[in-house]
Amino acid sequence: MSVDFKTLTEFHALLEAAPAMDQKAQGEAEDRNGQLTKPPGALGRLEDLAIWYAGWRGNGRPTIEAPQVIVFAGNHGVTAQGVSAFPAEVTEQMVLNFQHGGAAINQLAKAAGATLDVVALDLATPTADFTQEAAMSEDEVVAALATGWNAVSAQSDLLVVGEMGIGNTTSAAAIANTLYGGDAADWVGRGTGVDDAGLVNKARVVAEGVALHGAPKGLEALRTLGGRELAAMAGAIARARGLRIPVIMDGFICTAAAATLDSEVAGALDHVVSGHVSAEAAHGAVLSQLGKEPMLSLGMRLGEGSGAAVAINILKSAVACHSGMATFAEAGVSDG
Ligand SMILES: Cc1cc2ncn([C@H]3O[C@H](COP(=O)(O)O)[C@@H](O)[C@H]3O)c2cc1C
Numbered sequence: 001m002s003v004d005f006k007t008l009t010e011f012h013a014l015l016e017a018a019p020a021m022d023q024k025a026q027g028e029a030e031d032r033n034g035q036l037t038k039p040p041g042a043l044g045r046l047e048d049l050a051i052w053y054a055g056w057r058g059n060g061r062p063t064i065e066a067p068q069v070i071v072f073a074g075n076h077g078v079t080a081q082g083v084s085a086f087p088a089e090v091t092e093q094m095v096l097n098f099q100h101g102g103a104a105i106n107q108l109a110k111a112a113g114a115t116l117d118v119v120a121l122d123l124a125t126p127t128a129d130f131t132q133e134a135a136m137s138e139d140e141v142v143a144a145l146a147t148g149w150n151a152v153s154a155q156s157d158l159l160v161v162g163e164m165g166i167g168n169t170t171s172a173a174a175i176a177n178t179l180y181g182g183d184a185a186d187w188v189g190r191g192t193g194v195d196d197a198g199l200v201n202k203a204r205v206v207a208e209g210v211a212l213h214g215a216p217k218g219l220e221a222l223r224t225l226g227g228r229e230l231a232a233m234a235g236a237i238a239r240a241r242g243l244r245i246p247v248i249m250d251g252f253i254c255t256a257a258a259a260t261l262d263s264e265v266a267g268a269l270d271h272v273v274s275g276h277v278s279a280e281a282a283h284g285a286v287l288s289q290l291g292k293e294p295m296l297s298l299g300m301r302l303g304e305g306s307g308a309a310v311a312i313n314i315l316k317s318a319v320a321c322h323s324g325m326a327t328f329a330e331a332g333v334s335d336g
């Protein structure tokens with residue numbers, strides 16, 4: 001398997017060198033949008049989404065034929081701190097469930113016409129408990145970034161990344177806290193359903209982790225407080241940019257992983273939109289920090305890529321209108 005980077009410094013350089021949106025294709029899409037048989041702006045945000053998608057695909061009249069959903073799974077040493085309502089073995093059990101087609105994401109990917117890949121990362125070797133030491137060494141985080149990077153199919157035309165990892169809402173909260181400051185309590189949520197005492201415990205764990213590692217930013221936040229599946233999501237999102245594959249982000253954990261890229265290199269998420277705002281308490285605040293408006297708000301709080309998978313249908317609808325509708329001239333409809 002190809003390895004395009006061996007250190008975080010090399011990965012950073014790839015983020016810096018990432019391609020920009022194709023302005024010619026974006027301009028063509030804007031022109032076309034203005035000629036379609038509807039009052040200007042009548043498709044609301046669908047119009048912006050289609051133009052954004054066209055610009056990143058480098059095609060003023062694109063189609064979505066091959067969406068790819070990838071679910072990455074990892075285990076977390078921080079579960080030793082009692083941060084989840086479920087035991088750590090559920091991560092591996094759910095991987096089997098994904099492989100057998102029994103999870104929510106199996107149905108949602110199918111309903112959206114997407115392929116689903118499941119990638120488990122060293123489940124037998126959880127990350128270190130980040131209240132004691134860095135979750136990952138540089139070699140470990142680079143390996144996880146590379147796993148995500150290599151999981152993206154060059155043939156796909158839309159990417160959704162999701163995750164499974166008991167304990168990972170605590171990792172995500174720690175990343176949000178270290179990147180954006182404030183109190184740990186502002187960033188923790190109930191995850192799989194911890195009670196009030198559990199929430200207080202999660203805030204303690206997050207505060208200890210952020211303090212121990214000196215409030216790191218960017219990829220260092222991902223390494224010290226993240227997890228293998230978060231790093232793999234970040235690696236896949238970065239790879240998609242180079243392949244001109246637009247990305248729909250999922251919930252709190254996916255967004256926290258993505259936020260480390262934005263923190264490392266401003267603009268690293270320009271090819272990414274938010275599919276859904278999760279019911280996990282701080283997700284909306286992280287999206288605000290990133291300047292991303294979610295497409296949907298359905299009260300979901302699952303992860304697995306589930307909210308983003310539902311949003312694939314919205315983006316497909318936007319692109320179908322953009323590329324399939326007649327212009328005023330073609331349809332012989334009088335324009336205004
Ligand atoms: C059966 C089951 C299926 C899931 N699918 C996603 N998650 C979600 O819950 C976990 C995060 O919550 P916490 O930080 O509280 O452990 C992650 O695995 C996330 O993907 C699940 C959780 C469970 C129990």
Ligand SMILES: O=C(O)c1cccnc1
Binds near residue numbers: 251253
């Ligand atoms: O927003 C998420 O991704 C989320 C929230 C709660 C539990 N698992 C995932």
